Amino acid sequence: MSGDPGVPPRRQIGALVPVLADLVREEVGDEDFVLFGKSMGGLLAYLVTRHFGECGGPLPKALAVASFGAPHSPWRNFTEGYEDDRRLVRYLHEIGSIPDWAVEHPEWVAPYLGRLREDARMCSEFRFEPQSGPLTVPVRVFGGDRDPLVPVEAVRRWSELGDDVEVTILPGGHFLVSEDIGLLRQSVFGLASAIRPSACGVEPAIWRTVEAS
Numbered sequence: 001m002s003g004d005p006g007v008p009p010r011r012q013i014g015a016l017v018p019v020l021a022d023l024v025r026e027e028v029g030d031e032d033f034v035l036f037g038k039s040m041g042g043l044l045a046y047l048v049t050r051h052f053g054e055c056g057g058p059l060p061k062a063l064a065v066a067s068f069g070a071p072h073s074p075w076r077n078f079t080e081g082y083e084d085d086r087r088l089v090r091y092l093h094e095i096g097s098i099p100d101w102a103v104e105h106p107e108w109v110a111p112y113l114g115r116l117r118e119d120a121r122m123c124s125e126f127r128f129e130p131q132s133g134p135l136t137v138p139v140r141v142f143g144g145d146r147d148p149l150v151p152v153e154a155v156r157r158w159s160e161l162g163d164d165v166e167v168t169i170l171p172g173g174h175f176l177v178s179e180d181i182g183l184l185r186q187s188v189f190g191l192a193s194a195i196r197p198s199a200c201g202v203e204p205a206i207w208r209t210v211e212a213s
Helices: 013-028 042-055 085-094 098-104 106-125 152-160 184-195
Strands: 031-039 062-068 139-145 165-170 206-210
Touching: 013 042, 013 085, 013 106, 031 042, 031 184, 042 106, 042 139, 062 184, 085 098, 085 106, 098 106, 139 152, 139 184, 152 165
Parallel strands: 031 062, 031 206, 062 139, 139 165
Antiparallel strands: none
């Protein structure tokens, strides 16, 4: 924590996990669910799943992660060197994060940039602690073959964390959810459908998305 009372303490990912776990527990109740997270949300979804397994709680029927490397692979803070908002906005536009109009009006996305920098910092400062054993839930991981932030090799390393891990490399960059041509959505909803097949065509099962803050 900072010694200056005027400077807010730096958040760490570990402090978010029990809070998110409580939210998930409250939301799902006794229902079966699939936990899905993209980018930083993928790391959080993994940590919440691991928290339930180690501390007790409602384990998801499956964990799905998109656009994040295995947690024991280092994450580079891609905002470093882009302290100027305009430069960061141009870079985010280059990798497909924000639309064309934001390049001309960076002040409109300034609040988002602060949170983005904070999230990137937290991911880069995260330090993996070895698991006590393999993950006991099925894990389905999706990475983009042209992701500038997450190397394919880091995505494939998820297979080292559980006995039932499938890694799928899709055509696309870091923002697979918005770039998706149906493959990612079909796969995630397929996991939910497997939980409650009779509900297909409506909303097949409860599934939750963990998002970066």
